[in-house]
Amino acid sequence: MDNWILIFGMLAITFATRYSLFAFPDLRFPQAVRQALHYVPTAVLTAIVVPAMLLPDGRNWALSWDNAYLLAGLATIAIAVVTRHLLATIGGGLLIFFGLRWALGQLPI
Amino acid sequence: MSRYQEFFQGLRDMLPMLLGAMPFGIIYGSLAGAAGLDAWQTIGMSVLVFAGSAQFIAVSLLTGGATLAVLWLTTLVVNLRHALYSATLQPFVRHLPKRWRMPLAFWLTDEAFAVVQQRYARSDDSPNKHWYFLGAGLAMYGNWIGCTLIGLLFGQAVPNLAAWGLDFAMIATFVGIVVPMLRNRPQIAAALVAAVTALIFHDLPYKLGLMAAAFAGIVVGVALERYQRPLQEELC
Numbered sequence: 001m002d003n004w005i006l007i008f009g010m011l012a013i014t015f016a017t018r019y020s021l022f023a024f025p026d027l028r029f030p031q032a033v034r035q036a037l038h039y040v041p042t043a044v045l046t047a048i049v050v051p052a053m054l055l056p057d058g059r060n061w062a063l064s065w066d067n068a069y070l071l072a073g074l075a076t077i078a079i080a081v082v083t084r085h086l087l088a089t090i091g092g093g094l095l096i097f098f099g100l101r102w103a104l105g106q107l108p109i
Numbered sequence: 110m111s112r113y114q115e116f117f118q119g120l121r122d123m124l125p126m127l128l129g130a131m132p133f134g135i136i137y138g139s140l141a142g143a144a145g146l147d148a149w150q151t152i153g154m155s156v157l158v159f160a161g162s163a164q165f166i167a168v169s170l171l172t173g174g175a176t177l178a179v180l181w182l183t184t185l186v187v188n189l190r191h192a193l194y195s196a197t198l199q200p201f202v203r204h205l206p207k208r209w210r211m212p213l214a215f216w217l218t219d220e221a222f223a224v225v226q227q228r229y230a231r232s233d234d235s236p237n238k239h240w241y242f243l244g245a246g247l248a249m250y251g252n253w254i255g256c257t258l259i260g261l262l263f264g265q266a267v268p269n270l271a272a273w274g275l276d277f278a279m280i281a282t283f284v285g286i287v288v289p290m291l292r293n294r295p296q297i298a299a300a301l302v303a304a305v306t307a308l309i310f311h312d313l314p315y316k317l318g319l320m321a322a323a324f325a326g327i328v329v330g331v332a333l334e335r336y337q338r339p340l341q342e343e344l345c
Contacts, residue, residue: 003150006177010167010184017188019214021195024202029196035334036327037197039299040241041325042290044190045283046300047307047319050279055311074113076281080263080288087125089288094128101209101274108269 049073051087066104113235119228119244126220127252129282132275133161137168139264140271144171148261155257159215159250163187187316192324194222200231207241213239216246223286233308294337299330 021027029037054072056062062070069096076093101107110118121313134155138169141151146168159270162185194217202210204317225242266331310318 002177004153006167006171006180007150007154007157009177010154010160010163011179013181013184013216014158014160014163014188014191016183018195018217018341019211020192020212021199022202024199024216025210027199030199032331033196033198036195036331037193039296039327039330040190040193040197040323041226041298042287043294043303043330044193044319044324045219045223045287047303047322047326049239049280049283050304051115051307051311052276054308056274057278063283068274069280072277073284074160074281076245076284077288080284085130085288089285090129091283093284094278097274097277098282106250106264106274108272 066106068097068104068106070099072100110237112237115235115240116124116211116244119224119241119246120248122224122228122241123220123245125223125285125302126282127248127269127283129278129323130161130220130249130252130337132173132278133165134253135260135264136270136275137161137164138257138260138262139166139267141261144168146171151261152254152257154252158184159218160188160191160214161218169212172207183316186320189320190219193323194219198222198229199228200258202239202242211248213242216250218249220282220286221245221249226252295330295333299326301327302326 031034052083053070054061054063056067056069065071075096076089079092080089080094083092098107126167137155138151141154142148144167146154154167155229158164166183167180170183175183194215198217202213204302205213221242224245228238229240246316257298260270304324306325307322310321312318313321
């Protein structure tokens, strides 16, 4: 039962953040705010990705040659720069990542 | 474009993102049981909450025995970035009635946001861009629920599913979104500053480092854009 309370609470909180500004259609942002919003995707997503590459477990730095997250992450960035193609980036990045994990003996097989 | 063309274009443009999200849905579906969620609750969370990172963190916190208050607070902080997405898209959906704005907000994930804001940025004045948003949102939603189901039904068949490192799919997806956006110096500076700030504050609790990094990146991007304005959009 508790779990359903948890789920409905999470629903309310998540929806509130997503609907927060859609709820006020008459609100018009000043120029400075509109300008700032251009940087939202870049700043948020980079702030998620870079730590995930350098600290894959969320705690410890992994600046080493057997960190597949870092190596494959850099390779994925290179693919994105060259191809600018989303599917090639995601598919190619995953292939390289699992290839590396396999070569480094990091897969549980 | 007509409504249906917009809708299916939204679905189609979302396909690469679905590949990146699949591993997450599957892992979530396979791990939720260990956190004490029954099958209906596992699916229910995907259907009702529909927030990958929040669901993941909730499951791992539940496994560690966290209280409701901590779980909800964490959900709020992890999802705060969606308020920024909501603000970014608001100028484009403000003309729509509530019966559109509410469901579109519900489907506003990282991936849908990335794809949809590119659609709105295109200069054609199609009156049906919200159908594109709807198509993108529904594609992600169906995929997420389907993958949760797959993880729930078959996750136990693959030993150590969590040890495969499927979370790399998120890195690949976000790299694919961000890199094409780095077209000028302010964007590049925003990315670099956000990255460094996130690394410095990575051990702050509740992902507060993420918000700090986002704001630092945004401030630097805007500052540089203003400083650079006389030089126009200089490409590097």
